[in-house]
Amino acid sequence: MAAGDLIEIPARRGKAVRLKKGQRIKMINTHGTQVVDTWAFNADDLHEFMSMEHTRPHIGKFIPAVGDIMYTNKRRPILTFVEDSSPGIHDTIIAACDRYRYKFLGVEGYHDNCTDNLFAGMKELGLTPPEVPSPLNMWMNIPVKPDHSLSFEPTVSKPGDYVVLRAEMDVVMAFSACPQDILPINGVGLKPVEAHFQVLG
Amino acid sequence: MAAGDLIEIPARRGKAVRLKKGQRIKMINTHGTQVVDTWAFNADDLHEFMSMEHTRPHIGKFIPAVGDIMYTNKRRPILTFVEDSSPGIHDTIIAACDRYRYKFLGVEGYHDNCTDNLFAGMKELGLTPPEVPSPLNMWMNIPVKPDHSLSFEPTVSKPGDYVVLRAEMDVVMAFSACPQDILPINGVGLKPVEAHFQVLG
Numbered sequence: 001m002a003a004g005d006l007i008e009i010p011a012r013r014g015k016a017v018r019l020k021k022g023q024r025i026k027m028i029n030t031h032g033t034q035v036v037d038t039w040a041f042n043a044d045d046l047h048e049f050m051s052m053e054h055t056r057p058h059i060g061k062f063i064p065a066v067g068d069i070m071y072t073n074k075r076r077p078i079l080t081f082v083e084d085s086s087p088g089i090h091d092t093i094i095a096a097c098d099r100y101r102y103k104f105l106g107v108e109g110y111h112d113n114c115t116d117n118l119f120a121g122m123k124e125l126g127l128t129p130p131e132v133p134s135p136l137n138m139w140m141n142i143p144v145k146p147d148h149s150l151s152f153e154p155t156v157s158k159p160g161d162y163v164v165l166r167a168e169m170d171v172v173m174a175f176s177a178c179p180q181d182i183l184p185i186n187g188v189g190l191k192p193v194e195a196h197f198q199v200l201g
Numbered sequence: 202m203a204a205g206d207l208i209e210i211p212a213r214r215g216k217a218v219r220l221k222k223g224q225r226i227k228m229i230n231t232h233g234t235q236v237v238d239t240w241a242f243n244a245d246d247l248h249e250f251m252s253m254e255h256t257r258p259h260i261g262k263f264i265p266a267v268g269d270i271m272y273t274n275k276r277r278p279i280l281t282f283v284e285d286s287s288p289g290i291h292d293t294i295i296a297a298c299d300r301y302r303y304k305f306l307g308v309e310g311y312h313d314n315c316t317d318n319l320f321a322g323m324k325e326l327g328l329t330p331p332e333v334p335s336p337l338n339m340w341m342n343i344p345v346k347p348d349h350s351l352s353f354e355p356t357v358s359k360p361g362d363y364v365v366l367r368a369e370m371d372v373v374m375a376f377s378a379c380p381q382d383i384l385p386i387n388g389v390g391l392k393p394v395e396a397h398f399q400v401l402g
Contacts, residue, residue, distance in 0.1 A: 053253070053296035053335040056351065058305070062294060063349040073333070075301035093263060093294060095254035100276035104259070131332050132274070134254040144345060148264040150257065 003201040009036060011194045012179035014117025016125050018043060019167040024082060024200040027175070029139050032159035033187030034195045035178040037096050037114040037135040040070070040078050043170035046127065048072045050079060052092040052134045062144075063090055069168070070136065077168040086161035091140035093150070096132060097180055105182040117176035127172060137178075138163060140185055152183045164200070204402035210237060212395045213380035215318030217326050219244060220368040225283060225401040228376070230340050233360035234388030235396045236379040238297050238315040238336040241271070241279050244371040247328065249273045251280060253293040253335045263345075264291055270369070271337065278369040287362035292341035294351070297333060298381055306383045318377035328373060338379075339364060341386055353384045365401070 003023075009015045019025060027036060042048035051073040058075065059068045065088050070079040095101075096118065102111035115132055122129055139161070141153040167173075175197065181190045204224075210216045220226060228237060243249035252274040259276065260269045266289050271280040296302075297319065303312035316333055323330055340362070342354040368374075376398065382391045 051296065053294065057295050057302075057353075060351060061349045062345055062351055065349075073296075075299070075305060093254065094258050095252065095274075098276070101258075104276060134335070144263055148262045148266075150261060150263055152258075 003199045005198065007197050009175045009177045009195045009197065011177055012112040012192050014121030014174060014176045016121035016127070016172055016174040017197070017199065018125065019171050019173060019199065021167055021169050024164050024166045025173065026198045026200055027138055027163045027165070028196040028198070029086065029155070029157045029161045030159065030196050031193045032157050032161060033155055033189070034193050035140040035155060035180070035185050036138040036195050037118070037176040037178055038138050039118060039129070039133055039135055039174040041129065041172045042072065042078070043172050046172070047130050048074050048076070049133045050136065052136065056092065062092055063088065064092070078171060080166045080168060081163065082166050083162070083164035086139060086157040086163065089139065089141050089156050091137035091142045092134070094137060094140065094142055096135050096176070097178065102182070107182065112179035114176035114178050118174050121174045121176065122172065125172065152185050154184050154187050204400045206399065208398050210376045210378045210396045210398065212378055213313040213393050215322030215375060215377045217322035217328070217373055217375040218398070218400065219326065220372050220374060220400065222368055222370050225365050225367045226374065227399045227401055228339055228364045228366070229397040229399070230287065230356070230358045230362045231360065231397050232394045233358050233362060234356050234390070235394050236341040236356060236381070236386050237339040237396050238377040238379055239339050240319060240330070240334055240336055240375040242330065242373045243273065243279070244373050247373070248331050249275050249277070250334045251337065253337065257293065263293055264289065265293070279372060281367045281369060282364065283367050284363070284365035287340060287358040287364065290340065290342045290357050292338035292343045293335070295338060295341065295343055297336050297377070298379065303383070308383065313380035315377035315379050319375050322375045322377065323373065326373065353386050355385050355388050
């Protein structure tokens with residue numbers, strides 16, 4: 001893929017891409033309803049990666065916004081939120097779905113899931129993540145309430161909404177167009193769809 | 202140590218203990234002001250561990266309370282909250298402090314930290330954690346607000362407050378009496394102190 005190409009994250013699938021320090025990536029919520037689980041790893045050492053639990057104390061928030069820097073598990077800047085055309089509702093507190101999650105939700109047999117998609121996306125680049133960091137769930141809408149409860153709600157983004165991130169080191173980014181079709185996080189239609197990204201150079 | 206012994210988690214240090222499935226542990230906030238970072242690993246496979254990001258969706262909350270089950274990264278029950286004499290303010294969203302954290306906070310040279318304490322505590326049992334899971338920060342008071350902001354506040358527990366947890370599998374638990382003395386999470390006196398635990402059999 002060349003800089004500027006519109007790359008598809010196929011519905012229910014994973015995809016990964018390398019970015020050089022300083023490059024920007026535009027993540028596009030093509031249909032507006034899709035959650036995209038997002039990871040970033042230090043390209044030179046996959047044991048260092050974007051960490052939600054390390055980022056939250058540094059930005060003093062549990063949802064990043066334009067201008068905020070995402071930190072690694074070594075507390076180094078890895079990505080900066082440069083633009084966000086959506087209402088800014090994303091999630092940092094929920095794990096990637098996995099085979100165990102769907103079993104809990106009553107699914108018999110295999111169900112596509114973001115954890116396997118992370119591995120599949122990275123594998124296309126010849127890489128294996130050494131662990132599964134808690135993802136930045138772009139556009140995922142998990143309201144938290146004063147009584148400490150949380151709920152799983154549809155996205156509030158619209159078709160074509162995008163987020164632009166800048167790489168603060170050489171990174172491997174991985175994405176999963178979340179295949180969740182039991183809970184309504186990908187819209188009340190329960191229909192996971194494709195999303196896109198574009199490396200802006 | 203025998204069941205029933207009162208074990209000290211020394212101020213600024215780590216400690217670990219093995220529990221058999223069904224055993225209960227009483228964690229005691231001896232002085233009321235101390236945050237205790239808490240981890241639990243499957244004793245038969247340290248790659249499976251208590252996971253904050255996997256627990257939150259299952260309990261539908263970002264702070265567990267009595268009756269709630271903590272889940273592993275394979276979404277299996279690992280600990281149950283059986284009793285809590287404190288006001289129930291704990292934290293699941295902030296990473297363990299580490300050498301990098303104190304550098305950010307302006308500390309020159311080495312500072313005790315919960316991440317190193319995890320390794321030191323486990324090492325006393327001849328074990329090495331394969332990664333550093335996001336901890337259950339017992340008694341840590343991190344209010345989150347509707348604008349998505351969070352802050353670092355003193356504990357609201359009183360001397361002698363305790364939490365009782367039951368092991369749902371054979372586990373290795375690790376604790377760190379958090380050495381944070383720059384932010385007031387361990388009380389406005391900025392004085393990290395010891396805490397205790399007791400295996401109840």
